[in-house]
Amino acid sequence: MHFMLNDEQLMIRDTAARFLAEQSTSAAIRRAMQSETGYDPALWHTLSGEMGWSAIHIPEAYGGLGLGYVELALLMEEMGRHLLCSPFHASVALGANALLVAGSEAQKQHWLPAMASGEITATLALPAKGGLWQADAVTARWQQEGEAYVLDGVLNHVPNGHSAGLIIVAAREAKAGGGTALFLLPANTQGLSRTRQASMDQTRPQAEIRLDKVVLPLSARMTGGHAELATLLDLAAIAIAAEQLGVAQAALDSSVAYSKERQQFGRAIAGYQAIKHRAADMMLKAELARSAVYYAACLAQETLSASQHNTAELAQAASLAKAYASEAAFYNAGCGIQLFGGVGITSEYDIQLYFKRAQSTAAFLGSPAWHRARIAAQLLD
């Protein structure tokens, strides 16, 4: 039993940390979030192409690096810590995972190499406005008409949806009792229109995507359905939990650093027990989230490398990681604002950006309450 990072994993984490400390600065974050794409394409090019991040867990047969989900989680953690604006989660944790879990061999061959190199970014379109990120909440409709599929619907909250090159749409068959299917739609597909939505967390762009009698060839349908979508959402939840862990850690670190500098009543506020104990609770939250996230990442790896997997076990680990990391990120960012005092309320300081990221990712891919309810059902029903 060796439940700790090995040297190679520590190196990946430290390299990512150094790179992002240089690149994802406060000024860079603000430039990116006000840009049209919502991220810096040159930076994306470097981190996906040169550094190979978007290839991290894609098998070598599809142009990837063939590393594991723990490595992916470590990258996400550092991105959260440095509040990177990028389509990484959308393209890798939603897009690439969708192909890995639900794609046919031909679809994987066709799309994954370009996603691994970062040439094309992908995303997943699932809920309606205000809807839930869960496999049962699919509202878009599909039906087969001869040698084609026709899709209709309005999808919302699509991460990086306004800039993605490939949009994977979850839809339900229009006839009663019809099944869920996933479709691959290049962004220029006829009948597909999209607009960026103004969002409270400006570091995570979201889009509305309209499908108006979109006609697709039979080859656009993925092999997986409802079960694969559920697995995909669990995998994506684990990845976003890793990002939230980074947010929680950064909020703790920056608050503690500030408390050591800021003097009131003739001494650093870090010396007051009310501050120390709050900081200790923040560290407790972050460390428990870390244990939950790393454990879930190990299970995710097993799921992806095995043909058969225990979905109940993955679901439980994903729920645990997502609930703990969501609460850690929000608690720590919220306490962070309090520990900063007045400057915590200004737009100049970064803690408010972490606070917004914590809230927007808490609602994404299942709130803590939703995940608790899912676990309660497993235990009690």
Place this chain on the structure above:
Amino acid sequence: MNMTFSAADEAFRRDAASWLADNLSGEFAILKHRGGPGDEHSLISERRAWEKKLAAAGWNCLGWAAEHGGRDASISQQVIFAEEYARAGGPGRLGHIGEGLAGPTIAAFASPAQQARYLPGIRSTNELWCQGYSEPGAGSDLAAVKTRAVLGDDGQWRISGQKVWTSLAHLADWCFVLARTDPNSHDHKGLGFFLVSMHQAAVTVRPIEQLTGSAEFNEVFFDEALAADLVGQPGEGWKIAMALLGFERGVSTLGQQMQFRSELDEIIRIAKENGAAQDPDIRSRIAEAHMGLSVMRYNALRMLSDNAGADEQKAALVYKLHWSSWHRHLGKLAMDVLGTASELCEAAPYALTRLQALFLFSRADTIYGGSNQIQRNLIAERALGMPKEAKGR
């Protein structure tokens, strides 16, 4: 990163499980799930016999070096045994203070002659130990101990003073005592670490009744009691006393978690039976309890990984704060699931049910072994580098 146990470890697990199944039976079957927190006073003579049985088969002191009669077991194997022990319903260990605290300290700091004198008695479980640290004036602030040790003309140290909250002192043969060797010293300077026999007229033990109605801890009075040995030098007491607290590394906590799991399972069973499982608030709290226990396990596996590094130290620093708070919440959840049924005892005059004992005794979890407040101070100071607490003296 890998969370699976090796084939050799799995074979060890099967050995442990089958030995426990074969032996926790017959005359020992009544011991299953007994003697845990809140129930320490029960079935003492049967548990003494059980300790001997464990020892004879070589299932105690697993992590000790072979030269001291141990098995040199890896952390993984110690974890496995603790888990299997709890899974089998193994009773609360009477020898744990000797095995987990006194023994490793003696092995690390005592002379070869002292090791030869004390370690075999712990390994055979013929001699039980208790911990004489806390005093009326020295609780969280342990360095305020006042108990004195005086070196007589005969070259012997004699101990005078009062210890309190001393668990299992009424059963113990030996006590390790933190006492002041230099009467003019204060704080952590001028202390010594003494080994004192409990079987002498100069030692008086008075049980203290707890909120559970039972007495697991005691007051211990020393009136010029003879110390059989001083470990290390006068003045090294604090260093040794602190090292002792670090030895256990929480291996037994994995066993403790199995105990927690069985408490939670009982609560879930009751909630399903009495309909509490339909209540949305209870549902959410049960899910939270389950999640808190799972994450406790992952956190413990991180901190117990062989060759744990800096990251894992952090997991260790937060561990006590998490489990103690979690367990206290579980006690309250148990009562709320039971509703009015929680009020009635098992029998007159005051025999508590297992869940009542859990509810009441779990209030101690956030106090002993460094209270939650002290844990937070330690986290803030050691892990986050925040300023130390101001002292009043």
